[in-house]
Each structure stands twice: as C-alpha cells, then as structure tokens.
Amino acid sequence: MQKYSHTLTIDGNNFNDLEGFYNEIARVFTDGSFPIGHNLDALNDLLIGGNGVYKVGEPVLIRWENANKSKIDLGYNATANYYDSRMKKCHPSNRAIFQKNLDDAKSYTGDTLFDIICKMLDQNKDLIHNCNLVLL
Known part of the structure; x- marks a missing residue:
C-alpha cells in the first residue's frame, strides 16, 4: 500500500461549476499565499507540486467527496459551455479540435470536464505528478 505525504480532500458540495471547482482547488491545494490561474493548464502546474501544500514529487492522495454531484x-x-467560450478566444490552430469537442x-x-479533470488528477503513471485520485 502506497504511503502518501498528504491527503487532500475536495468536496463537490462546495462548488457547482468550473469556476467554483478552481476556487475549491485553491482552498485545498494552497495555503492562500499562491494565487492559481483558473484554467486547466494552471491546474496541471499546481498538481506537479512546489506551489502549494506539497513539494514536487511528493506522493499525494486526492479524495473527491460528492463526486457524483460534480x-x-x-x-x-458545462463542457459545451466551456468549449463554446474557448472557441471565441482560441488560437486559429486550435479551432478545429475545440469545435470537435464542442460538437x-x-x-x-x-469526455466531460469532470472526465478531463479526473484524468489530470490521477495521471501519476505519466510521471508528471505523483497524485492518486479516489472518487467518493
């Protein structure tokens, strides 16, 4: 059984949209001294460690309570709204993939935003970060 340096719990009852999710992540993953960007790239950077409550490479267990609500x-x-918004300001080279995802x-x-985020939170096998996700 793997030992974790930190167990971090996000609660789906604390948010109901992507913006609220980012606020929940900021609350749980940082001590408030490090502002995080509200986008998926910034989430990935935060997961690597060193900018929040754990260091780069530390094994972290992420518990997502009320995941079914999320x-x-x-x-x-929410995913359609996300890609619709992204289409309005994306680089022309990204339009085709964003349009496909929107369609x-x-x-x-x-994949929904939930699916994308879950994959990001639990991709330790790619050695990008050392997090494991449990949905509750």
Whole structure:
C-alpha cells in the first residue's frame, strides 16, 4: 500500500461549476499565499507540486467527496459551455479540435470536464505528478 505525504480532500458540495471547482482547488491545494490561474493548464502546474501544500514529487492522495454531484455539475452542459467560450478566444490552430469537442459535448459524447479533470488528477503513471485520485 502506497504511503502518501498528504491527503487532500475536495468536496463537490462546495462548488457547482468550473469556476467554483478552481476556487475549491485553491482552498485545498494552497495555503492562500499562491494565487492559481483558473484554467486547466494552471491546474496541471499546481498538481506537479512546489506551489502549494506539497513539494514536487511528493506522493499525494486526492479524495473527491460528492463526486457524483460534480460529475453532473461538470458534465456535458458545462463542457459545451466551456468549449463554446474557448472557441471565441482560441488560437486559429486550435479551432478545429475545440469545435470537435464542442460538437461532442452537445451530442453527449466524448469526455466531460469532470472526465478531463479526473484524468489530470490521477495521471501519476505519466510521471508528471505523483497524485492518486479516489472518487467518493
């Protein structure tokens, strides 16, 4: 059984949209002295460590309480809204992939924001960070 230097708990009852998720992550992963960006790239940077409550490389267990609520809150409707917003300001080279993701979300196919975030929080096998995710 792996030992963890930190166990961090995010609670789906504390937010109901992507902006609220970022606020919850900031509350749990930092001591408030390090402002985080509210985007997926900034989340990935935070997960690596060194900018919050744990150091780079430390093994961390992330517990996501009330994950079923978050799965709905960050589901296909939120995902479609996210990609619709991104389409308005993305680089032209990204338009095709964002349009595909938007079309998928509107068709209730493909990854939702919840799926994308879960994959990010639990991708330690890629050696980008050393986090493991448990959905509760």
